[in-house]
Amino acid sequence: MPQPIPLKDHEKEKHLVNRRLLACAALVMSLVAVLVGRLYVLQVLQHDQQSAVSENNRVHVLPIPPERGLIFDRNGVVLADNKPSFNLTMTRERAGDSTRVLDSLAQILGLSEDDRHQFDKDLRRGRKPFEPVTLLVGLSEEQIALIAVNQFRLPGLDVEPQFIREYPLAEHFAHSVGYVGRINEKEAKTLDSTAYRGTQSIGKTGIERFYENELHGQVGYEEVETNAQGRVMRVLNHHDPVPGKDIVLSLDAHLQQAAEKALGDRRGAVVVLDPANGDVLAMVSNPAFDPNLFVKGISYKQYSALRDSIDRPLFNRVLRGLYAPGSTVKPEVAIAGLDSGVITPGSRVFDPGYYELPNYDHKYRNWNRSGDGWVDMYSAIMRSNDTYFYDLAHKLGIDRLHDYMAAFGLGQKVSLDMFEEAPGLMPSQAWKRATRRQAWFPGETLILGIGQGYMQVTPLQLAQATSLLASK
Structure with missing residues (x-):
């Protein structure tokens, strides 16, 4: 015989539902109260602080490196010039996984392990947020094309036009004019970070190093508005950089060539002075080297060949050679x-x-x-x-x-x-x-x-x- 079905207590269920509704309402009101309280803290109590943070995330100051001053001989012959170049830069905040991006870049361009390690060193250098770091200088047309085709794999990387140093007479004034090279980690710690923002190279030897302060110039900047991805939306303010000062030396390019011709293939040094005032008219240390190799970053193999050569081309015989007279x-x-x-x-x-x-x-x-x-x-x-x-x-x-x-x-x-x-x-x-x-x-x-x-x-x-x- 089937069991009788018990009747529902509708009044009891109604009270249960009401209690649950009240509990949910209380929870919702509590959450709303917390949210309103948090909004009050952010919008009222911390308004100035949060406005500043928001503005900093929206507006960034990007450096504009100055054009380096030129170096001339006494007759106006250019000994150190600037030439336009396409360089590869990275903005780490836009790159996401920068290690993966750099690995992809090295694979796409067929770069060596030394180049890949150099990228890490460049990125470790102190810099401001959203400030691009130059990774490669003097890109070839083939490299630019490869980067453009694979841009979807290389977020945060950009090809930008910049000026780089060029020595038209190459080895003829390597030991007197000297050369510029990439700023290394040791130099970065001692340099004025504000004055050298956006600058990748510094005078290493010769006139380039001694007159670094005059040749460098003053950095400019742009205030730009960016979106959440770091893309520049518009320029808010622009200050042009001040180019470095041009320098005219007492050296004479024609006399320098005559001295080199007289010395021939022999290892040695020639110095020509003006007795009237002590001006150095010619300064030859033979053999020499091409300073343009150091501008873009000389490879370990190239540097080893110069360093280990029996002819010692890196040795400045005029200034450092010590001899019994x-x-x-x-x-x-x-x-x-x-x-x-x-x-x-x-x-x-x-x-x-x-x-x-x-x-x-x-x-x-x-x-x-x-x-x-x-x-x-x-x-x-x-x-x-x-x-x-x-x-x-x-x-x-x-x-x-x-x-x-x-x-x-x-x-x-x-x-x-x-x-x-x-x-x-x-x-x-x-x-x-x-x-x-x-x-x-x-x-x-x-x-x-x-x-x-x-x-x-x-x-x-x-x-x-x-x-x-x-x-x-």
Whole structure:
């Protein structure tokens, strides 16, 4: 027999539904109250702060790098120029997964692992949000086309027209004008981040480095409005950059080529000075290198070839080459003798082919072993007689000889605007005691009188000393 179906208690169900509706209503009202409270905090209590954050997200200041100043020779020949170039930049905030994008870029362009690692270094450098970072300089037409075709795979990457440095005469002025290169991490920490915003290169050597502040110029900027994806919607404000100052050097390109031709394929250095004012007219260090290799970022293979070459093309022989001057300093030693009153132009010394210090048996040989007989100052200089200058150096003494040679600029820096110059060495008693902890011997003074021994000078110092003689 079937069980009877119980009747529903409609009144009880009604109360249950009402309680549930009240609970839901209370929950909804609570949520609405929380939302209204949060809106009040954001819209009223934090209005100024949130407005500033919103404005910062909407408006960005983008740097406009200045055009670098040009470098000319004394006749107006361009030694360092700027040429238009297409560079690849990345805005990391628009790229999403930047690592994946850069991996895709390296694969599309067939770049090396060194290039890929360089991208990471460039992106790690301190920068402002939404500020583009230059990854590649001087894109070829093929690279531009590959990037355009694969743009959907490369968010945040843009091809932008910019100026890059160019050296029209290439290696002819590599050691004097120098070159610019990418700002590395060490330099980025010391540079004024505001003055160098958007700038990718800096003077590394030569004139480019010494006059960096004048050549760089002042950065400009644009205030732009962007959307949520970082796309520029419109330009709100624009300030043009101030180009760097042009520099005119005392160098003469025609004289430089003549000096190179005279030197030929030999390793060496040539310096030409104007005796009237000390201007450097030509400065050749052979062999040299093409500074344009460093502008875009030289590869490890290329740099290794230059660094490890037996000819040392990166070595500036004019400023850093240290050599014993030999007989080239004999006129300066003669001036020291005349000015100090030790000799007169007619003072004579007998040369049997050697010189002996009093109470010493050692013979200091003249290059002419048979001797030149009686020689005065004029004939000693004409014959480059060693014996005469052995005797003169002994009479002067090391300290007086040191002071006179230093007055000619030997053994010290003489350049005003070439920071790479080595000081060289003009020894003295005090120097030997401090560095060798030994006494100075009389025989060392003799060989110093003919430009030998500890004495080391650069070609520039020797040219300076000769220029002082020529200008009296």
